[in-house]
Amino acid sequence: MEKVHVLDHPLLQHKLSILRNKDTGVKEFREIISEVAALECYEATRDLPLKEVEINTPVATGKFKVLAGKKLAIVPILRAGLGMVDGILDLIPSAKVGHIGLYRDPETRLPVEYYCKMPSDIADRDVIVVDPMLATGGSASAAITFLKGYGCKSIKLMNVIAAPEGITCVQRDHPDVDIYVAAVDERLNDHAYIVPGLGDAGDRIFGTK
Numbered sequence: 001m002e003k004v005h006v007l008d009h010p011l012l013q014h015k016l017s018i019l020r021n022k023d024t025g026v027k028e029f030r031e032i033i034s035e036v037a038a039l040e041c042y043e044a045t046r047d048l049p050l051k052e053v054e055i056n057t058p059v060a061t062g063k064f065k066v067l068a069g070k071k072l073a074i075v076p077i078l079r080a081g082l083g084m085v086d087g088i089l090d091l092i093p094s095a096k097v098g099h100i101g102l103y104r105d106p107e108t109r110l111p112v113e114y115y116c117k118m119p120s121d122i123a124d125r126d127v128i129v130v131d132p133m134l135a136t137g138g139s140a141s142a143a144i145t146f147l148k149g150y151g152c153k154s155i156k157l158m159n160v161i162a163a164p165e166g167i168t169c170v171q172r173d174h175p176d177v178d179i180y181v182a183a184v185d186e187r188l189n190d191h192a193y194i195v196p197g198l199g200d201a202g203d204r205i206f207g208t209k
């Protein structure tokens with residue numbers, strides 16, 4: 001069973017509280033969710049392999065560490081996952097981005113796929129699936145199942161807020177996937193929204209509703 005990493009860095013917690021506030025407007029919400037994604041990415045990439053190369057500084061020659069060329073892909077779950085992409089690309093500009101469109105059917109609450117476009121070499125890449133909310137876990141689990149169908153073997157999941165139910169779901173369906181979150185909240189309400197959560201992440205990022 002892989003791990004749930006609850007990232008408790010003070011900067012992350014401060015920014016998350018701004019996202020939770022219902023009075024935070026679209027512009028600030030968008031900026032901050034991108035910053036939160038970057039801070040989470042910093043932790044989620046802690047195990048990236050390094051190699052030594054020779055570099056001439058202005059003073060001397062030495063052997064120094066650079067990333068070992070591991071190929072990464074970011075896969076946002078549309079729509080809300082898009083809000084996390086730019087913050088991650090600020091840190092890993094060469095990562096490729098695949099998109100998977102899922103929405104929760106309001107009646108059944110089950111994920112419905114409506115779009116998919118992946119890099120052609122997705123199976124060879126380390127994948128980070130991103131979505132601000134892990135509620136029932138249905139969307140994240142479906143996205144990961146989909147990526148495994150493409151041959152992906154190294155997958156991490158990055159969310160901003162998770163409900164315990166969502167973590168249980170992903171760990172049951174995908175025990176090989178590490179989960180990175182800034183908070184694990186209390187529970188889901190009758191509409192499968194996270195309590196206290198931050199509301200509808202997609203609506204708050206895109207200003208819909």
Ligand code: PRP
Binds near residue numbers: 081134
């Ligand atoms: C939200 C959220 C997740 C999903 C989480 O998306 O961004 O994708 O719900 O719920 P789950 O864990 O119960 O599957 P939503 O379906 O509202 O679509 P949107 O991003 O287009 O707003």
Ligand code: URA
Binds near residue numbers: 194195198200201202
């Ligand atoms: N999707 C959201 O955007 N928010 C929730 O709390 C649950 C699902």
